[in-house]
Each structure stands twice: as structure tokens, then as C-alpha cells.
Amino acid sequence: MKGKVVAIQIGAPSFVDEGVEACLDTLQKHASVNTLFAMTYSYKEGLSGRAWPPVDHGRQERSPEFHGGYYAELHPQYYRNTLFKDRISAVRAPDQGDFDLLGAVIPAARKRGIRTIPFLADQIHEDIPEFREMAEWDLEGRRLPQVCFNNPHFKAYLEAMVEDCVRSYDVDGLLWRSERWGPLSNALSLSRGDGPVKNTETSCFCPHCLKKGKEQGINVGRASEGYRILETFASTARAGQRPTDGYYVSFWRILLRYPEILAWDTFWYDSLRATYKTVYAKAKAIKPGIPVGCALPATISFNPFYKAAVSVRDLAKYCDFAKIICYHTDGGPRCAKYVDALRSTWLQDLTRDEVLALEYRIMGYSQGSYDEIRSNGLSADYVYRETKTWVEGARGTGLHIWPGVDIDVSPGEDDPPRSREGVRDAVLAAFRAGAPGIVLSRMYSEMTLNHLAGASDAIRLLA
Numbered sequence: 001m002k003g004k005v006v007a008i009q010i011g012a013p014s015f016v017d018e019g020v021e022a023c024l025d026t027l028q029k030h031a032s033v034n035t036l037f038a039m040t041y042s043y044k045e046g047l048s049g050r051a052w053p054p055v056d057h058g059r060q061e062r063s064p065e066f067h068g069g070y071y072a073e074l075h076p077q078y079y080r081n082t083l084f085k086d087r088i089s090a091v092r093a094p095d096q097g098d099f100d101l102l103g104a105v106i107p108a109a110r111k112r113g114i115r116t117i118p119f120l121a122d123q124i125h126e127d128i129p130e131f132r133e134m135a136e137w138d139l140e141g142r143r144l145p146q147v148c149f150n151n152p153h154f155k156a157y158l159e160a161m162v163e164d165c166v167r168s169y170d171v172d173g174l175l176w177r178s179e180r181w182g183p184l185s186n187a188l189s190l191s192r193g194d195g196p197v198k199n200t201e202t203s204c205f206c207p208h209c210l211k212k213g214k215e216q217g218i219n220v221g222r223a224s225e226g227y228r229i230l231e232t233f234a235s236t237a238r239a240g241q242r243p244t245d246g247y248y249v250s251f252w253r254i255l256l257r258y259p260e261i262l263a264w265d266t267f268w269y270d271s272l273r274a275t276y277k278t279v280y281a282k283a284k285a286i287k288p289g290i291p292v293g294c295a296l297p298a299t300i301s302f303n304p305f306y307k308a309a310v311s312v313r314d315l316a317k318y319c320d321f322a323k324i325i326c327y328h329t330d331g332g333p334r335c336a337k338y339v340d341a342l343r344s345t346w347l348q349d350l351t352r353d354e355v356l357a358l359e360y361r362i363m364g365y366s367q368g369s370y371d372e373i374r375s376n377g378l379s380a381d382y383v384y385r386e387t388k389t390w391v392e393g394a395r396g397t398g399l400h401i402w403p404g405v406d407i408d409v410s411p412g413e414d415d416p417p418r419s420r421e422g423v424r425d426a427v428l429a430a431f432r433a434g435a436p437g438i439v440l441s442r443m444y445s446e447m448t449l450n451h452l453a454g455a456s457d458a459i460r461l462l463a
């Protein structure tokens with residue numbers, strides 16, 4: 001186990017509620033943690049909030065309304081060339097008062113030999129007007145609640161935040177996460193596992209993207225037209241109106257008629273890649289020695305379109321590490337819902353079992369039936385296979401693969417059973433597959449200590 005990374009995702013509320021030293025004590029004792037992914041910039045309660053209902057540690061009462069934002073001190077001099085030049089305090093998270101997550105945690109963690117890697121999430125708050133200026137546009141020119149990677153204001157803001165974070169604190173690395181995917185997947189409702197919901201977030205058609213796309217030789221008018229037709233196909237399919245030639249043939253016919261659909265999807269992923277590169281280049285220019293990496297969404301396990309667009313060899317060019325989500329418990333319902341999403345449009349002519357079998361075949365793992373994975377989750381074998389695929393893909397590059405192991409993610413009534421043994425087996429599987437590290441996910445505040453201890457159980461067995 002020497003040199004292996006045992007990381008955990010943790011937000012400011014845990015340190016505030018439990019105390020920095022007490023929190024670090026718990027993490028070392030129950031999970032042998034040697035790396036913190038400190039939730040420094042997040043607008044998602046599931047990353048940087050408190051758990052509700054409460055677990056067996058932390059604050060036992062419900063939080064006031066969650067807001068999110070940046071949980072460390074902001075330094076205005078870095079934001080002079082951004083839309084926030086006069087009011088960067090607008091992105092300071094108000095939830096934990098003036099608690100400085102990085103200022104308080106880094107020195108205390110380092111004394112114990114624990115590394116701290118700030119985690120910056122690709123998120124915004126819709127109530128902050130500057131974000132509207134950076135937003136993606138849908139086909140109708142409506143602003144979406146997410147930033148456009150080709151928006152120069154966003155690029156300036158992201159670079160400023162990376163510089164602020166890396167210069168202001170003695171960080172041991174940096175992680176930037178984007179849990180989004182291209183317009184093709186969005187048009188087909190291929191979300192990360194929310195089922196066949198109507199998705200109107202086909203993007204981005206803002207002036208910056210249209211200009212850049214044109215410069216690259218893409219017929220953006222045809223791309224827009226193709227996506228309108230694809231959206232109509234998808235909504236008609238969701239309504240159960242079968243085309244004469246069937247769903248698959250009709251979908252393929254649209255792609256043949258509008259190859260610009262794929263060009264625009266690739267354009268979106270190229271823009272995502274450019275953003276990864278921006279983060280990497282900025283951080284490395286300041287501190288060349290620190291590892292800079294990314295966190296990939298659970299979609300990577302379920303969506304072949306996403307996996308094709310984000311290749312491991314390519315990631316290795318601008319990431320030192322990648323956290324890939326391999327959630328054995330939560331992955332079951334997510335995979336099942338993903339099957340529902342696939343069946344809602346272009347694969348509607350297949351039965352649920354056929355889609356699931358196809359999914360297993362093309363994504364390289366095999367688990368139980370639809371009902372079984374929905375009720376019981378996935379097994380440690382899924383963690384093993386998924387990790388192995390990534391580790392082998394990265395072989396010969398400098399990219400380190402750190403699988404994310406789920407512990408009590410977003411507890412609900414219909415969850416598959418969660419257990420200490422399940423965590424132990426998932427951690428063992430990840431290391432057995434050759435991973436140089438793991439990330440206990442999604443956030444410490446929602447993990448029960450007994451389940452968390454499954455990580456230490458595994459580490460003891462491996463020692």
C-alpha cells in the first residue's frame with residue numbers, strides 16, 4: 001500500500017461542525033485517508049453541504065438554505081480582468097461564515113502527512129448576474145444554467161480562480177470537475193441516470209460558439225437545423241410515436257442527413273478539452289510540481305458516446321490524474337435509469353433486457369438483471385472491470401487513475417443496501433485492478449462511520 005492514494009471528498013461544513021483536528025483524526029482512524037479533496041468551489045449541496053437526514057457524526061440539525069460558492073479566501077487582485085472585478089465577494093460561499101477551508105485545513109493536514117487538493121466544480125449560481133453573461137445558449141437563444149467553455153469571460157474567471165487558489169495556498173494539487181456532456185447525449189436524454197426526462201439543454205449555440213465553429217469550417221446553420229430535427233425525433237419517440245422505419249433507422253437517417261450533428265458534438269467536447277488544458281496550463285505555470293487532474297462523471301460508465309469522446313490517452317496529455325466514478329451501490333439504479341433513457345429514444349425498439357445486455361457488452365462489464373441492479377446495486381466486479389479498463393488504457397502514460405468508491409451517496413428510501421463490507425470489497429477491487437489510488441465519495445458529511453471504516457478494513461487487508 002506504500003505510495004497508494006486514499007483520498008476522500010470533504011466539504012467545509014464537516015470541518016466547521018466537527019473541528020479540523022477531530023475531523024482529520026476520524027478520517028485517519030476510519031479510512032486511512034492520506035489525501036483530501038477539499039470542496040473549495042461548488043454550488044452543489046451534494047458536494048459541499050451537510051447531510052440530511054443526519055448521520056452518526058457532524059451537525060444533527062438541518063442546515064439553513066444551501067447556497068454554495070468558493071469556500072476559501074478570495075483575493076481580488078486576481079480577478080481584475082473578469083466580470084467579477086469589482087465584486088468577487090459575490091462568489092464567496094456564505095454558508096460557513098468566514099471559515100477559510102484551505103487556510104484552516106492545509107497546515108493541519110500537512111502536519112499529519114495528509115495532502116490537500118482543492119476541488120473546483122464546474123458550476124454556477126443562477127442568481128448571480130455575471131454568470132448569465134457566461135452562460136450557454138440553447139437552440140432558441142435561452143440561457144442555460146451552465147457556463148459556456150468558449151465564453152471569454154468564463155475563461156478569464158476560471159484562470160483567475162485557478163491562479164488565486166494555487167498562489168494563495170500551499171496546495172498539494174488541483175482538481176477541476178465538469179459533469180456535463182455534449183449536445184448529442186443531451187438531445188437524446190442520455191443524462192447520467194435520471195431516466196428518460198425531457199431535456200431541452202442542447203447547447204451551446206451562443207455567439208462565441210457559432211463564431212468559433214464557423215472558423216473551424218463547421219456549417220453551424222446545418223448543425224442547428226440538425227439538432228432541431230433530432231430534438232423533434234426525441235420528443236416524438238418519448239411520446240411513443242414510432243416512425244415507420246423504426247427508431248434506430250430513423251435516428252441513423254438524421255445523422256446521415258446532418259453529419260454536422262456529430263461535428264457539433266465533437267466541437268463541444270473539444271471545447272471541454274480546451275478548458276481542461278486551460279486549468280492544467282495555468283496551475284502548472286505557477287507550480288509545475290503539483291499534480292493537476294480532473295473528475296469524470298458517472299456517465300463515463302454508461303454512455304458510449306461520452307466514453308468515445310473522452311479518451312484516456314487524450315486525457316493523459318493534460319491531466320496527471322483522473323477520478324473516475326465507479327459507484328458500486330449508487331451505480332445500480334443509475335445504470336437502470338440509463339437503460340430507461342436509452343430506450344426512450346433511439347433504442348426504443350429493443351426490450352429493456354436487450355438494452356441492458358447491449359450496455360454490458362459494449363461498456364465492458366456484466367452485472368445482474370434490470371431489477372437486480374436497481375434493487376441491489378452493482379458488484380465489486382464492476383469496480384474491478386471498470387478500473388482495469390482505465391488503468392490499462394492509461395498504461396505507458398503518466399496518467400494516474402483514481403476510481404471513486406461510493407459511500408452512502410444521497411441516501412433515499414429505495415436505495416440498494418449499503419454496507420461496510422461493500423465498501424471494503426469495492427476498495428479491494430479497485431486496488432486489485434491496479435489503481436494507484438481511490439477516492440471515497442461523494443462527501444464525508446453523508447457517510448456513516450461504520451461504512452467509512454470499510455475503507456480501513458480493505459487497507460489493513462492489503463498492508
Ligand SMILES: [Zn+2]
Binds near residue numbers: 137148151205207
Ligand atoms: Zn457557447
